Amino acid sequence: MAPTVFIDGEAGTTGLQIADRLRDRSDLELISIAQEKRKDASERARLINSANVVILCLPDDAAIEAVSLVDNPDTVIIDASTAHRVADGWVYGFAEMAKDQREAIAKSKRISNPGCYPTGFIGLVRPLVEAGIIPASHPITVNAVSGYTGGGKGMISMFEDEASEHYTTEAFRAYALGQVHKHPPEMQVHAGLEYLPMFAPAVGRYAQGMLVELPLITRALPNKPTRAAIQSVLEKSYIGEQFVEVKSLDDCDALGSVEPEALNGTNKMELFTFGSDEQVRLVARLDNLGKGASGAAVQNMNIALGFPENSGL
Ligand SMILES: NC(=O)C1=CN([C@@H]2O[C@H](COP(=O)(O)OP(=O)(O)OC[C@H]3O[C@@H](n4cnc5c(N)ncnc54)[C@H](OP(=O)(O)O)[C@@H]3O)[C@@H](O)[C@H]2O)C=CC1
Ligand SMILES: CC(=O)N[C@@H](CCC(=O)OP(=O)(O)O)C(=O)O
Secondary structure: OOOEEEEEOOOOHHHHHHHHHHOOOOOOEEEOOOHHHOOOHHHHHHHHHHOOEEEEOOOHHHHHHHHHOOOOOOOEEEEOOOOOOOOOOOEEOOHHHOOOHHHHHHHOOEEEOOOHHHHHHHHHHHHHHHOOOOOOOOOOEEEEEEEHHHHHHHHHHHHHOOOOOOOOOOOEEEOOOOOOOOOHHHHHHHHOOOOOOEEEEEEEOOOOOEEEEEEEEHHHOOOOOOHHHHHHHHHHHOOOOOOEEEOOHHHHHOOOOOOOOOOOOOOOEEEEEEEOOOEEEEEEEEOOOHHHHHHHHHHHHHHHHOOOOOOOO
């Protein structure tokens, strides 16, 4: 019998995209909750405990509640929320992050899907920390811009629904100005840093796609790495990976600019090494709803179920 998958929060932005990716698959059965029962705890508990894999696409508090409803020891939970990304007993669902990460994901019944910004950040920083190019104690700043779907249904209505009391016509908005955001802890832990990175996110008046940027004054680093050395470490880290592409220096040099929407609808991430030997501007490009959310969740589900990792992606 085909394994069953239940998406708790299927009506939300991430949930809908995962359902779209799974609906036509013949190697699994998607179980959906009746519309009128989608917040009914006892019906959710019944479905959670009857499915082989449950993907949580809920706000953090509802995700924590959903986990408390699990009593079937075989149920695999993939949580797309922030609730368990640095929690004990959970495996971080970023398969490309370390050589043994896929195996850890495959063996675990508790998988936390990475945050969208952290996917870009960790993808860039972790290999450089491991290679000794960035000391773990180095102060790191990360700038980023996301499409407004990154804020879920609430932010989508803010940018699209003129009748909403929060409707805005703004073209661009820098936010988290007080340095309070849910992502720096998972960035710090999974990139292997001693300090929380300083995070400067922004949202633009477009739906989907993001750039995550790391400006590095390389001449101030202990080993004064060249741009080529940095690119080479990244390239070696992701050799053979189908969803992470490290651009060559020539490809980077051929670009006068980089825009955030090019990978929309895919589970891919591209890593760029711009700049000079003095100052390197690292950039990750990904779809916040793709590799940053629903694509990664499907990739993790494929690994957990022993399917080819790119099924449906
Ligand atoms: N959007 C993005 O780019 C990313 C989002 N995520 C994470 O995924 C999760 C979902 O985000 P997103 O899809 O954007 O959010 P949305 O607001 O678009 O969707 C959340 C859904 O959860 C439903 N919901 C809320 N509480 C409950 C509950 N108690 N029981 C059942 N359903 C409930 C909501 O219902 P209702 O429709 O009534 O509001 C809504 O449909 C979040 O934790 C978010 O951080 C992760 C990576 C990227
Ligand atoms: C533009 C925008 O608001 N983005 C969201 C991040 C997206 C998200 O929900 O974060 P996860 O990936 O952790 O779930 C934010 O900054 O809170």
